Amino acid sequence: MATTDQDGPAVPDASHILVRGAGKTYGSGERATTALADVDLSVPRGRFVSVIGPSGCGKSTLLRLVAGLEEPDTGDVSIFGATAREASAAKSIGFVPQVPALLPWLSVLDNVRVLDKVNRRAGRRRREAAGPAVAGCELAGDPVQLLTRLGLGDALDQRPGQLSGGMKQRTAIARAFALQPDVLLMDEPFSALDEFTREAVQLQLLDVWHETRTTVLFVTHSVTEAVLLSDTVVVMAARPGRIAAVVEIGLDRPRRHGHLDSDTMHACEHEVRARLEQAWTDVLPRDLV
Amino acid sequence: MSGADTWTARAGRRVRRVLRAAARPLHPRWWLPTVVALAAAAVVWTLVARANPYVLPALGAVGDQLSTQPGFYLRNAAATLQEALLGLVAGSLAAFALAVAISESSLLRRAVMPLVVVLNVTPVVAIAPALVVAFGFGVLPKLIVTALITFFPVLMNTATGLRSVAAPVLQVFRTVDASRADVLWRLRIPSALPYVFAALRVVFPLSIVGAIVAEFSAAGATQGLGTVISVASSNSQLDRVFAAIACLALMGAVLLLLVTALERRVLSWHESQARPS
Structure with missing residues (x-):
């Protein structure tokens, strides 16, 4: 996954999201903190990839670089051959932030549809380019069906103020899926939910993802969540933020509740935890200096 | 279904x-x-x-004034209300437009804000006589005074409201390359509405104050409750003064009711409008 064999600008590649040598430093002089140092990441189309690490390891920064919300100081990002800026101009990025970020004056359904009305030209071009037969289009292209599948069929006309935290976050997820983006970027979307709600929403996300097979880059700080959802878990370490390990999750799909307790899953979790711990102990001596 | x-x-x-x-x-x-x-x-x-x-004055005398000459009070109340509402609409619209403009251009904000602050710290009451000299005894000076009083609260609140969109929402819009116009119309202006209404609740009653002050300054004006009050006071007709004041209080209450009803309709989504169930 993490490739280091190439320097210089990313080679445009229509089948991968590529991050090459990305570095990002905030502040300057003595106060400068290196959020990311020379990060290489490659995500093949159609994969669900989680990024996990302790706070301050730069996992959210990495996501913002891919989303085009920030520019890397060094290195570059390519989303299926396009720059992050081109990708957002073409409406091929779906972003789910940590908080639901819904518009309180719109109903649930209108919140899912609102991005249709923004940057219309790119939307039209996408529909023309996609043609009628794209896998998962039917579900993602119909906001009502999408919301119903996510368990919000009865709440279409409600305003965000009337919804629970889990319902709000599912609406935000539906909004991102409804764009039918090439890549979904999710920044700890479930971190504010309680345990029960989180498990339910995770499985609903998997259910919809299974049909759309959108490429997902998912930032989380929960090992269980990363293992349950992902094909690949990228473990990051802090100070400076870098990729410490890449763990492939060999669990069968579709994944359901039963998998939560399987031995394979526990084995995967154990490996991710071990890698995290290793990354953490690597950092410790520096802290003590 | x-x-x-x-x-x-x-x-x-x-x-x-x-x-x-x-x-x-x-x-x-x-x-x-x-x-x-x-x-x-x-x-x-x-x-x-x-x-x-x-x-x-005795309450009965005030009541007599109102009941024996309803036409007189209605006519003068209508004149004052017209000045107040015209000034209110002009001042609010100008303030809203300027708030949008300065929220879109920091250059314009730096240029305009000092002027606006100077205008705000200047007592409008002090400007009123000068306006009468400049524009005569008609509606115009009253409209300007009312508009000036309305202007600042609406401008400041709208400007704050336009900036109140949460960062994550802006990020979602940025990732689909939303234009500035889209961000303005779909995010900033709706987010500003609760702030605009908070200002309107203040300036609706204030607009009457503006109209009255302007009428006080325009000695010789023929119409308006302010004129009625200043003429009646100089003749020591307290019952007439208080009849006019009662009309003003009623007008203020009606205006406040109006803005509250409008707010309920427009801001039904906002938490300030949540009804206890």
């Missing part, structure tokens, strides 16, 4: 809520405190009026 079900259910809920709201004022526990307080105030008023008729 589940759509029809929810529609009828919603209509039913609405009807029940309206009925409940309509029935509420009929209960003594609802109206009794208000009535008692009003009666007590009337008693105090009457006692003061008996002891010293140059402090307060």
Whole structure:
């Protein structure tokens, strides 16, 4: 996954999201903190990839670089051959932030549809380019069906103020899926939910993802969540933020509740935890200096 | 169809809520405190009026004024209301437009804000006589005074509201390359509405103050409750002064009611409008 064999600008590649040598430093002089140092990441189309690490390891920064919300100081990002800026101009990025970020004056359904009305030209071009037969289009292209599948069929006309935290976050997820983006970027979307709600929403996300097979880059700080959802878990370490390990999750799909307790899953979790711990102990001596 | 079900259910809920709201004022526990307080105030008023008729006129005399000359008071109230509302609309629209402009251009903000602040710290009452000299005894100077009074609160609140969009929402819009116009119309202006209404609640009653002040300054104006008050005071006709004041208070209350009703409609989504259920 993490490739280091190439320097210089990313080679445009229509089948991968590529991050090459990305570095990002905030502040300057003595106060400068290196959020990311020379990060290489490659995500093949159609994969669900989680990024996990302790706070301050730069996992959210990495996501913002891919989303085009920030520019890397060094290195570059390519989303299926396009720059992050081109990708957002073409409406091929779906972003789910940590908080639901819904518009309180719109109903649930209108919140899912609102991005249709923004940057219309790119939307039209996408529909023309996609043609009628794209896998998962039917579900993602119909906001009502999408919301119903996510368990919000009865709440279409409600305003965000009337919804629970889990319902709000599912609406935000539906909004991102409804764009039918090439890549979904999710920044700890479930971190504010309680345990029960989180498990339910995770499985609903998997259910919809299974049909759309959108490429997902998912930032989380929960090992269980990363293992349950992902094909690949990228473990990051802090100070400076870098990729410490890449763990492939060999669990069968579709994944359901039963998998939560399987031995394979526990084995995967154990490996991710071990890698995290290793990354953490690597950092410790520096802290003590 | 589940759509029809929810529609009828919603209509039913609405009807029940309206009925409940309509029935509420009929209960003594609802109206009794208000009535008692009003009666007590009337008693105090009457006692003061008996002891010293140059402090307060008798309530009966004020009532007589209003009931014997309703046309006179209505005509003057209409004149004042017209000045107030015209100034209010002009001032609010100008303030809203300027707030949008400075939220879009920091260059413009740096240029304009010092002027606006100077304007705000200048007592508008002090400008009124000069405006009368410049624009005469017609509607215009009154409209300008009212507009000036309205301007600053609406400008500041709208500017704050336009900046109140949460960062994550802006990020979502940025990742689909939303234009500035889209961000303005779909995010900033709707987010600013609660702030705009908070300002309107303040400036609706203030607009009457503006109109009256302007009328006071324009000695020789022929119409308006302010003119009525200044003429009647110089003739020591206290009953007439207080009849005009009663009209002003009523106008203020009606304006406030109006803006509250408008707010309920426009901001039904906002937490400030949540009804206890």
